[in-house]
Each structure stands twice: as structure tokens, then as C-alpha cells.
Amino acid sequence: MRSLLFSTCLCLAPFVTGAALASNLPKGVEQRGEAAFSFLGFQIYTARLFTQAGRPLDWSQDFGLELTYQRRLSQSDLVEATLREMARMGNALPIRDQLEKCYRSVAPGDIYLAVSDGPDRLAFWRNGVAVCTLYQDNIKTHFMEIFLGNDSRSARFTRALLGQ
Template identity: 60%
Template sequence: MPRLFALLCLLVLPVAAPASQVQSLLPGAEQRGAAMFRLLGLPIYQARLFTPNAAPLDWSQDFGIELTYQRRISQSDLVDATLREMERMGNPPPPAAKFATCFQEVEPGDSYLAISRGPDRLEFRLNGRKTCDLRHKGIKRDFMSIFLGPDSRSARFTQALLGQ
């Protein structure tokens, strides 16, 4: 029985810990929505959107997105996929070298948190550790639209993440 309790505690910790991290980085933020992103039926990451007081998304306010990965993905694949999605959506991406400083390889259970700091700045954290402070004109909307924009890869995913 103690082993089962310990296992259950470990399963709960990854969900509870990022919420408190979001609170410290974005006071008043609460989870608005959550969604699992799948590719060809395979789960890639669980996403959670944090907005002020769990209010509907307002692009003029700061907010955060947390991605908890379900599989191993290399740094180069993360960077390349991000840049491709931004370009596909018509958003000018920053140089690949800027993203390379932000993204590292992820394993199942790793979580990235992106917090906006105005329209031109994003802070990225991997498992609670800051990886970069990315400054680029319009980066908030250009990057976050991958998950929240009208042209995202999955309308159902975006609606769930927006809490709709």
C-alpha cells in the first residue's frame, strides 16, 4: 500500500508543480483550458493554457502555455517544427539560432512553459529551469498562434485549450 501511495503522489506532482511555477511567474494566472495534441493518433504533448484568473484569452494581456511531452523529441526537431509552423501560418520566425538557445531535447514527462512578457518577449522554462528570454518583434502572437491561432493544426485542440 505505501508503494501505491508513493506512485500516486509522483503522478500528481508534475501537474501541481507547474501551476505553482506559473503563479510565481504570472501572479493571478489560472488554468483556462487543456488539450492533448496528437499526430496520426499518437500523443505528442499535453498542453495547458494559463490566463489571468482563468479568463478568456486576451492577446493584450500576458499568459502562459505549458507543454508536457509524451515522447522523446530532439532539439533540432523542436526548433525545425516550431519554425515550420510559424512560417506555415505566415508569421515571420526569428533566426533558428535564437530558438536553438530556448529548446533542448525532451523526454516523456518533460514540460516546457512559455510565458509572455508583452508582445515582443517570451520566457521559456524546461522543467522549471529558465532556458531563454526570447525577444523578437511580435513573438508572443507569432509563437503562441501555433497553439491558439485560427490556423492551428487542430481546431478541436485549440478550442479545448481556449476552454471553449
């Protein structure tokens, strides 16, 4: 059960204020949807999706995904959960060392933001500070499908995040 919990608690780069968030998002993006993810009745994080002009998600355009954590999770749990979810979805895995540079342990209120820059680059911020950029073929799709794909852990969460 713990494995499933951490499989769904993935980390993205964070921001503390709206101004900090806006400066790290692609030009012209607006909030599309928002959702809360809970497991066994405990809220784990809230998520917000930012798309071009707030329109429906278009995977060919850049977008951002923000998570605000409500629970403490270790760096190791976040890395392992990301690798497990990407493997479960049949997606290419980033190098573990890269994820360890991106992720830090989180506590309630910590915010991670992931922002795409084309299909092969994904930048991460934690509480408004840039922490890393992943470079890998189709990393935007492979990583973001964890939250936004047809096979995500929670179809209801994904639909709300997509504004449906």
C-alpha cells in the same frame, strides 16, 4: 508524414511542480483550458493555457502555455517544427540560434512553459529552469498562434485549450 508530426510538436518552457509553475506565470493567471495533442493515434503532449483569472484569452494581456511531452523529440526536430509552423502561418521567424538556445531534446514527462511579458518578449522554462527569452516584435502572437490561432494544425485541440 514525419515532417507534419514534428511541425505540430513544438516546445515551450517547462515546469515540474505547481509551485514552480505559479512562480513563473504572470500575476493573477489561472488555468483556462487543457488539451491533449495526438498524431496518428499517438499522444505527443498535453497542453495547459493560463490566462488572467482563467478568463477567455485576451491577446493584449500576458499569459502562459505549458506543454508536457509524452514522446521523445530531438532539439533539431523542435527547432525545425517551430520555424516551419511560424512560416506556414505567415509570421516573422525568430533567429534559429535563439531557438536552439531555448530548446533541448524532450522525453516523456518533460515540461516546457512559455510566458509572455508584453507583445515583444516570450520567456521559456524547461522543467522549472529558465532557459531563454526571445525578443522580437510581436513574438507572443507569432509564436503562440501555433497553438492558439485560427490556423493552428488542430481546431479541436485549440478550442479545448481555449476552454471553448
